[in-house]
Amino acid sequence: MTLRQTNIDTMRNGLFDVLVVGAGINGAVSSAALAGRGASVALIDRGDFGGFTSQESSNLVWGGFKYLENYELPLVFGLCRSRNRLMKAYPDNVKEIGFLASLGTTAPYAPWFAGLGATAYWGIGQFGTKRPKVYSPEKVETAEPVIKTDDIRGAIEYYDAYLVDNDSRFVFSFVRSAIEAGASVANYVELVSAERDGDRWRARLRDVDSGEEFETSARVIVNAAGPFVDGLNEEWGLTTEHRIVYSKGIHLVVPRLTTTKHDRVLGFFDDTQRLFYVIPMGRRSVIGTTDTRIDTPFTEVDDDDRTFLLEQINARLDLDQPLTVDDVIAERSGVRPLVVKRGAGDQRDVDWTSLSRKHEIERDDDRSVVTVFGGKLTDCLNVGEEVCGEVEHLGVPLERDLRNWYGEPATATRDEFFRQARLMKLDRLRSKPDTEPLSDRLWRRYGRRAFDMLEAIRADPRMGEDIMGSADYLRAELYNAAEHEMIVRLDDFMRRRSKIDLVVSDEAIASSPGLREVAEILFGDDAQLRLDEYFDA
Structure with a gap:
């Protein structure tokens, strides 16, 4: 069962x-x-x-720098405090990242003033991240050569955090x-x-x-x-x-736009003076988000959304070729449920x-x-x-909060996993360029359950093989997902337990020789049904 x-x-x-x-x-x-x-x-x-x-967020864990514009200091303080707690509790899943925000002709603030705001944000966040910086146009060009600097006054870099996975x-x-x-x-x-x-x-x-x-x-x-x-x-x-009102936001996933070796979020003010970002996602970049008031929680990306974001980013990046719709690997569209009285x-x-x-x-x-x-x-x-x-x-008695309901396993458990992974030379199983070590990935995704995968790979080396080529998922991970992750439909795995649907094109997924085995491991005799369901969606 x-x-x-x-x-x-x-x-x-x-x-x-x-x-x-x-x-x-x-x-x-x-x-x-x-x-x-x-x-x-x-x-x-x-x-x-x-x-x-x-499933439609920006994958960012941040304190709300933009909320300083409306002087929502208690909200920013609370969010920064929560960000710091998550970074401490999930050191392998929630990592600090820099936000390099360019200040061009559409930006409402001068670099010096934005720098003051970034410093205040750093202080409100209890100095839980690296110190912010102010950049001249020349330093921006050195830091991120892909940014057009001919019409910017400078930039600021401040720090928040992001989810390494989705x-x-x-x-x-x-x-x-x-x-x-x-x-x-x-x-x-x-x-x-x-x-x-x-x-x-x-x-x-x-x-x-x-x-x-x-x-x-x-x-x-x-x-x-x-x-x-x-x-x-x-x-x-x-x-x-209170009640809810709806704001639609979309993201476009494209091939990686930045060339720097370290991850960094690029921020820009669009033509309406609203911030949007280029967010790293492994070998991909995520462009977004928009902000459109709507009357329904059900949304999709339309032609106007695509055109707007592509025009905005092409105007601000010095690319070999402008991005077009053909460069879009995946799209994300969702609503923000905003609270009003x-x-x-x-x-x-x-x-x-x-x-x-x-x-x-x-x-x-x-x-x-x-x-x-x-x-x-x-x-x-x-x-x-x-x-x-x-x-x-409401009368339900609860035990004292020991705060053991969240966070990654203890450091000693982590150290033991990496010790065993080194002894069995786990990371040598990978030969693909620009991919993280297997030991890092398995521990981050599965915690204590990663020990079971080490045991499976020891018993059967085939369990350490990638099952879908460019998707970077081991056969051992699929068996683990089938048993522990309550996957009912193929989309549950492809879009939510993993981010395969976000980083691999539909054509590559459809032509992958390992896709059928994925379905067979997850669903057994129902594999064909779930495959048909997935492609019909």
């Missing part, structure tokens, strides 16, 4: 302290925090873990933490209905994959449905102080530039519902802790 089916069986007719609806970053971190403090937790999502808003995989790390703490967790399980019955909620759930319906009960519901929180609350007859007028009346990615948490004492509005990946630990506080107020 699969891990997912075991969890569904546990949910069926069960009684939990908390049912968490939505397995994006807010739901995942809430489940990990609650389970880590002794609550019985069920976590569901009608799609995959991190499969909506949380955002959805980071979300899944909290899902795994919740499972390890005893939570029952299942993707592709939809909340059909929920009714308050005495001291508990009775919820009817549906397995989206099989169509089976079943019931479960919980004392408290955490509404962590991201862009869909308002709709759920309306179904339950709840009135809240009810009574603030129609969505179109909201001052878009003043809205930040802050979160708000509300508690309904009569119905025992906690709702998480907005937020961003950087602030996830705060969300988890605050949700625990609200759930305690």
